[in-house]
Amino acid sequence: MTLTSQERALVARARAFADQDLVPAAEACERDRAPDLAALRAAAGLGLTSIQIPGAQGGLGMSFAAKSEIAEALARACFGFSMAILNTHNTAWRLAKLTDNPLAQRLFPPMMAGETTGCAALTEPGAGSDFASIATRAERIPGGWRLNGAKAWITNAQHASVAICFAQTGTQGDGAGIGAFIVEADRPGFSRTPDSGTFAIHANGIGGFSLTDYEAPEEALIMEPGAAxxxxxxxxxxxxxxxxxxxxxxxxxxxxxxxxxxxxxxxxxxxxxxxxxxxxxxxxxxxxxxxxxxxxxxxxxxxxxxxxxxxxxxxxxxxxxxxxxxxxxxxxxxxxxxxxxxxxxxxxxxxxxxxxxxxxxxxxxxxxxxxxxxxx
Ligand SMILES: Cc1cc2nc3c(=O)[nH]c(=O)nc-3n(C[C@H](O)[C@H](O)[C@H](O)COP(=O)(O)OP(=O)(O)OC[C@H]3O[C@@H](n4cnc5c(N)ncnc54)[C@H](O)[C@@H]3O)c2cc1C
The missing domain is CATH 1.20.140.10 (Butyryl-CoA Dehydrogenase, subunit A, domain 3)
Structure with missing residues (x-):
């Protein structure tokens, strides 16, 4: 697929950023054993958290192919960082698409602007490849949902302010019971678990969080059980x-x-x-x-x-x-x-x-x- 001239220009900017700015930033991440929030903000400033978000919502309205070539360019310097910025992009994009959901519409603009970060939380301490076996539970309560469980090995979980969190509403092991919820890190019941203690890829911000009687409003359910x-x-x-x-x-x-x-x-x-x-x-x-x-x-x-x-x-x-x-x-x-x-x-x-x-x-x-x- 041929990229447009604007897409090619953005890929070139991402590559220059990777070769000039990201290499030293990624080296510092490994030395400090911590992600670099300033580098993530700088990447957002280049447009790397707006790639696929429609122009009408302040994004760049570019193709998946452009995003993928940008991922390639960034990974020249650091795979962990490339994953991290794309996960924030993808979270913002997912929320931006929910045009009739006020919660999603409130949360995506600061993420697209690089002021906050996002993550997608499927994996758990006890469930990786076998996603259907996740143990995080979501129960109906008046006006919303109560979530309990833990997530692990999540890109950006060390700092994300919003997670798209997958939880079981029915019987464990039944994929059809799984739904996806917007989880906000500043609400009661959310707590981060220490980073995963990896020996490298610290730019990825990989970590986990636990939910203890976390109460989510009705509009937090963004992928219905059965479809999610x-x-x-x-x-x-x-x-x-x-x-x-x-x-x-x-x-x-x-x-x-x-x-x-x-x-x-x-x-x-x-x-x-x-x-x-x-x-x-x-x-x-x-x-x-x-x-x-x-x-x-x-x-x-x-x-x-x-x-x-x-x-x-x-x-x-x-x-x-x-x-x-x-x-x-x-x-x-x-x-x-x-x-x-x-x-x-x-x-x-x-x-x-x-x-x-x-x-x-x-x-x-x-x-x-x-x-x-x-x-x-
Ligand atoms: C850098 C990084 C970023 C990540 N980011 C995220 C994220 O943002 N969100 C998220 O939800 N998760 C994330 N993950 C987690 C990732 O999705 C899981 O690591 C992956 O799904 C595998 O699960 P696991 O590590 O628990 O391995 P397991 O599922 O426990 O598997 C262990 C080993 O057994 C093998 N295995 C498992 N089942 C079978 C089978 N049926 N047949 C043969 N072999 C099998 C696996 O291939 C693996 O080699 C990330 C992981 C990494 C490394």
């Missing part, structure tokens, strides 16, 4: 495609770094890049990056056109993860020991490629999906 499970499983295809695009970004940046290193580092009297055996490692990555990119661009185009992308999204994520997991360690190896330096991009991308293989569905879940759909 199907809706989120269908929307997650977009996330799988842009996570695949993020894998392209990480490999692309690793190739840039290796190419530069091959020109500056000598061994046996000539630059590394002039040793055929050394160069082949980069050439293999280049060829497989091109193949993966073709698949991801096709998936983005189909998703932007509103087609059913269940199969191609799973294929793209599987291929993107495979590309990153094969070539990022290989490209680190091409740097020799200096690839292990604390400020090397590999300190983020090794963790990023691993995190990518869980976020929005693990590799095994992609294989399950492909196995069921490819040749029914």
């Amino acid at each position: 499970f199907r809706q989120i499983m269908s929307e997650i295809n977009g996330a799988r495609i842009y996570v695949a695009a993020m894998c392209l970004g990480m490999v692309d940046a690793a190739l840039d770094s290796a190419t530069a290193y091959g020109k500056s580092r000598n061994s046996f009297g000539k630059p590394l890049g002039q040793h055929q055996g050394w160069r082949w490692r980069l050439a293999g990555a280049e060829a497989e990056l091109a193949a993966a990119r073709a698949l991801v661009r096709k998936a983005e185009a189909e998703h932007s056109a509103g087609e059913d992308t269940q199969l191609i999204a799973a294929q793209a994520k599987y291929v993107g993860i495979g590309l990153a997991n094969k070539h990022i360690p290989e490209l680190l190896h091409a740097h020799g020991a200096s690839g292990l330096k604390a400020d090397s991009l590999f300190s983020r991308h090794i963790a990023g490629m691993q995190a990518a293989s869980f976020a929005d569905g693990s590799t095994e879940i992609m294989l399950e999906r492909i196995g069921r759909l490819a040749r029914p």
Whole structure:
């Protein structure tokens, strides 16, 4: 799919931001073991929390394909940050679409402006891949709902002021009983749990929260039981495609770094890049990056056109993860020991490629999906 000139310009701005501003910000996140709220606000200032929000609501009205290419550009510097800004974007976009819901209409503008952040909370301490088995409960009370439970491994949960929180209204294990609720962090009954204690990807702000007799108004129910499970499983295809695009970004940046290193580092009297055996490692990555990119661009185009992308999204994520997991360690190896330096991009991308293989569905879940759909 061909992006418009405005979309291409925004992708270019995101890439310049990633290469110039985000690299040092992401290094600081790892040193400080904390997300960088100022960098998230700066990204929002560039328009990265408004991408798909319609122009009539103050957004940019751009395509899914543009968002995915922006995700790729940002992941060149930091997978965790790319996920974080997209999760705020997606929360704001989801709320903006609910034009007849006053609560949603009140919450999305500050999020789009970068003043607040948002998250989508499916995963729990006891339920990841098996989403239908979530234990967070929502019970009807006069005028609304009472929620109890806990969420874990949620991007932005360390600071998000709004969560789209999935909870069971019926019997645990029954996907049809799951609904989605707007949860506000400043209401009684909400408390954050400490960050997940990951060894890297701190820019992601990954963490959890618990809900104890949290009371939500009627209008907080934004995806009805019966529809929510199907809706989120269908929307997650977009996330799988842009996570695949993020894998392209990480490999692309690793190739840039290796190419530069091959020109500056000598061994046996000539630059590394002039040793055929050394160069082949980069050439293999280049060829497989091109193949993966073709698949991801096709998936983005189909998703932007509103087609059913269940199969191609799973294929793209599987291929993107495979590309990153094969070539990022290989490209680190091409740097020799200096690839292990604390400020090397590999300190983020090794963790990023691993995190990518869980976020929005693990590799095994992609294989399950492909196995069921490819040749029914
Ligand atoms: C960086 C990052 C950001 C995230 N952000 C969010 C977020 O914003 N919101 C959110 O809700 N969640 C988020 N998650 C959580 C993510 O969705 C889960 O990690 C993912 O669904 C897998 O769940 P799990 O980690 O509990 O693994 P489990 O489901 O416990 O699985 C453990 C292992 O077993 C494998 N496995 C599970 N079932 C099967 C099976 N049937 N067949 C074969 N193998 C199987 C898995 O592939 C995995 O390797 C994030 C995770 C990461 C790493």
